[in-house]
Amino acid sequence: xxxxxxxxxIQALIANLDSTQLQTRLDARRQLIxxxxxxxxxxxxxxxxxxxxxSAEAANALGKIGDPRACDPLIHTLNTGSMALLRQSAAEAxxxxxxxxxxxxxxxxxxxxxxxxxxxxxxxxxxxxxRRAVMPLLNALYAAEPTSSVxxxxxxxxxxxxxxxxxxxxxxxxxxDDHHVRADVEKAVAKLQQA
Amino acid sequence: MAExxxxxxxxxxxxxxxxxxxxxxxxxxxxxxxxxxxxTENILDRLASLDTxxxxxxxxxxxxxxxxxxxxxxxxxxxxxxxxxxxxxxAGIKDNELIRLRRLGCDGLISKPIxxxxxxxxxxxxxxxxxxxxxx
Numbered sequence: 001x002x003x004x005x006x007x008x009x010i011q012a013l014i015a016n017l018d019s020t021q022l023q024t025r026l027d028a029r030r031q032l033i034x035x036x037x038x039x040x041x042x043x044x045x046x047x048x049x050x051x052x053x054x055s056a057e058a059a060n061a062l063g064k065i066g067d068p069r070a071c072d073p074l075i076h077t078l079n080t081g082s083m084a085l086l087r088q089s090a091a092e093a094x095x096x097x098x099x100x101x102x103x104x105x106x107x108x109x110x111x112x113x114x115x116x117x118x119x120x121x122x123x124x125x126x127x128x129x130x131r132r133a134v135m136p137l138l139n140a141l142y143a144a145e146p147t148s149s150v151x152x153x154x155x156x157x158x159x160x161x162x163x164x165x166x167x168x169x170x171x172x173x174x175x176x177d178d179h180h181v182r183a184d185v186e187k188a189v190a191k192l193q194q195a
Numbered sequence: 196m197a198e199x200x201x202x203x204x205x206x207x208x209x210x211x212x213x214x215x216x217x218x219x220x221x222x223x224x225x226x227x228x229x230x231x232x233x234x235t236e237n238i239l240d241r242l243a244s245l246d247t248x249x250x251x252x253x254x255x256x257x258x259x260x261x262x263x264x265x266x267x268x269x270x271x272x273x274x275x276x277x278x279x280x281x282x283x284x285x286a287g288i289k290d291n292e293l294i295r296l297r298r299l300g301c302d303g304l305i306s307k308p309i310x311x312x313x314x315x316x317x318x319x320x321x322x323x324x325x326x327x328x329x330x331x
Contacts, residue, residue, distance in 0.1 A: 020225075022223075022319070025315075085223065115211060115215075116211075150211065153286075156286075180257070
């Protein structure tokens with residue numbers, strides 16, 4: 001007798017992304033990522049709701065699935081999401097997606113956001129490796145508080161983007177008080193000298 | 196039976212990292228606010244003075260005055276902390292440093308920047324007794 005394959009109930013999984021139980025959300029997210037393209041439109045619908053755990057988990061899942069249909073909805077969420085955690089998820093997902101259509105939104109968020117969201121905007125700009133980010137990132141580096149961890153992340157992103165024109169600017173931070181900054185300057189300089 | 200929440204300590208000299216860790220543990224995972232310290236001065240006395248033995252200590256490996264390697268070595272020599280998980284948090288690590296952390300008894304490593312998409316799962320794995328080496 002043939003075993004009938006059980007298709008997961010997508011709507012039930014989508015509903016579980018809103019669960020107050022963390023493990024339920026994680027399990028649902030994992031299964032939706034495995035469903036891949038089939039789950040994209042229901043996830044986008046949940047993302048568009050723009051609030052609650054479900055929207056943040058939807059952003060995470062869409063980033064991991066990597067379907068380009070998610071780009072515009074994620075940009076919208078980055079721009080308008082009510083919770084910092086939601087905007088962080090959107091910023092991270094846009095880096096995962098790797099779609100250059102997100103550049104303008106990420107660059108605007110770089111100037112607008114602080115803290116957790118800015119950290120992930122910087123990280124995603126580094127992943128996209130688009131040289132349009134170089135000057136905005138340098139400006140953000142100079143504007144950052146001297147003790148902020150976003151500084152080493154910006155230096156790391158500049159190293160990943162690989163534009164050798166920033167080498168001298170990065171070298172200014174070679175003797176920085178922050179050991180993270182010094183470590184990332186060393187790595188970024190190595191990458192830029194190979195570029 | 197009431198759910199027992201983990202009692203966490205986070206030791207990181209970076210204020211933003213401490214804020215993000217607190218957000219993850221409290222807002223994302225629904226746990227009580229962790230103990231947050233910015234250095235390892237008098238670390239053994241401070242840990243001993245806590246009402247509860249920590250379930251988990253997140254430790255920046257480059258922290259001062261005593262780095263994460265030193266603190267891990269000390270804690271692993273104290274039976275009181277035998278059940279405490281020690282998780283290194285770092286923005287970057289070399290292979291030989293990773294080997295050293297494992298040898299000293301570190302239970303895992305989480306890379307910065309910490310993400311909502313990965314942290315809850317890593318944390319759950321740690322609580323379940325797994326070693327987690329989140330290298331990026």
